[in-house]
Amino acid sequence: MKELTKAEEEIMQYLWEMEQVFVKDIIARMPSPKPAYTTVSTIIRILEKKGFVGHKAYGKTHEYYPLISKKEYTRNFMKRFMNNYFSNSFKEMVSFFAKEDKLSVSDLDELMKEVRKEIEEGSHDG
Amino acid sequence: MKELTKAEEEIMQYLWEMEQVFVKDIIARMPSPKPAYTTVSTIIRILEKKGFVGHKAYGKTHEYYPLISKKEYTRNFMKRFMNNYFSNSFKEMVSFFAKEDKLSVSDLDELMKEVRKEIEEGSHDG
DNA sequence: TTTTATCTACTAAATATTTAGTTTCTAACA
DNA sequence: TGTTAGAAACTAAATATTTAGTAGATAAAA
CATH class of the missing domain: 1.10.10.10 (Winged helix-like DNA-binding domain superfamily/Winged helix DNA-binding domain)
Structure with a gap:
């Protein structure tokens, strides 16, 4: 792309x-x-x-x-970016932003509850 | 910047x-x-x-x-990017990548356990 | 059918970025 | 002290990106 x-x-x-x-x-x-x-x-x-x-x-x-969705473009773009800035580690990225936004552990738990729900819902359409 | x-x-x-x-x-x-x-x-x-x-x-x-750390630059860069691609929502971003990498809920839980630890450790130096 | 408005395609000028040659300076060495 | 090697600074050419004018086409209106 x-x-x-x-x-x-x-x-x-x-x-x-x-x-x-x-x-x-x-x-x-x-x-x-x-x-x-x-x-x-x-x-x-x-x-x-x-x-x-x-x-x-x-x-x-x-x-x-x-013709190319925002999702597809984001995916590609972020791959490069992740690679350069977070050594390809999803964990590092989440951790970076959590600290960045000064999220407390309970903020993060709350957030993750929502994300979990989305993953479960989305799991049948990939 | x-x-x-x-x-x-x-x-x-x-x-x-x-x-x-x-x-x-x-x-x-x-x-x-x-x-x-x-x-x-x-x-x-x-x-x-x-x-x-x-x-x-x-x-x-x-x-x-x-003179400018990678962290500082990333922060600024990502602010713009988050705004354009994830409507400024941390949740959306995490969700996007979780789906992208096809993480299961238990993968995510595992990951978050580590992130939580990092946040707790890092909380005294910001 | 002729005129008008407006659109895309073509073209090119302005600007920004990238690449590298030439000059100049300085330090090391004879 | 003169010469040489190697580095930054200066300069400029090549390339990429951005911006927009002009020409030509077509549909709608007169």
Whole structure:
């Protein structure tokens, strides 16, 4: 999977959030100062070339949608990151953030109860 | 804190790992094809300008060392990332990776036992 | 059918990043 | 003291990324 640059990722976030969009929809949601229409359009075309985005044509206009889910991208990205920053150890990562957020042991237990539930629920669809 | 580019981060990883280094030490550790001496040297100078690296001068030669720890950088980087990819929720992140690595509930319990221990140990130095 | 609006595709300029050659300085040594 | 080796600093070329203008196409409106 190709990497995304900053600008590409920013646009991709809108795609993931909105699922089906026209260029103008994205621009509408962007904060000022808004970029030129063609800027966004160009970035989307790059995303298409990289295989992240597809489109349906409605006459001359394209409606764009993600081909790679946020989950898939996150997975790949985090693999690299985990490797570099937590020596590939899930434990280290959790531990880092728990300390970071100054979670107490009981905070963590509470959190883990919820995570456990999610794992159990999710276990049939992977 | 400034962001690091890819090339800068790569060199920074050596600094973090080796703590105190001369340029040639870094190059010695780098895999082939090795970059030119001046390439590494230039990147380090950029890192100094960005405040990530300092140096002690031994005559004409500089021994470089990190000014910003891997932990500090990770913290900042992950804040942004968490925000974009896990809506700032620690729970979501743990859950994501637990599912990702196909951890069972008992795997998770085992892991959390260790994390809990670390938190308890670490609580006096933050 | 002609005009208008608006969209994508094409193109290119501006900017940022990466890579490395050249110069200059200094220390070590003859 | 002069010469040499090796390092940082300076400079610049190559490459990648970002931004946006212009042209050409098409649908909708007149």
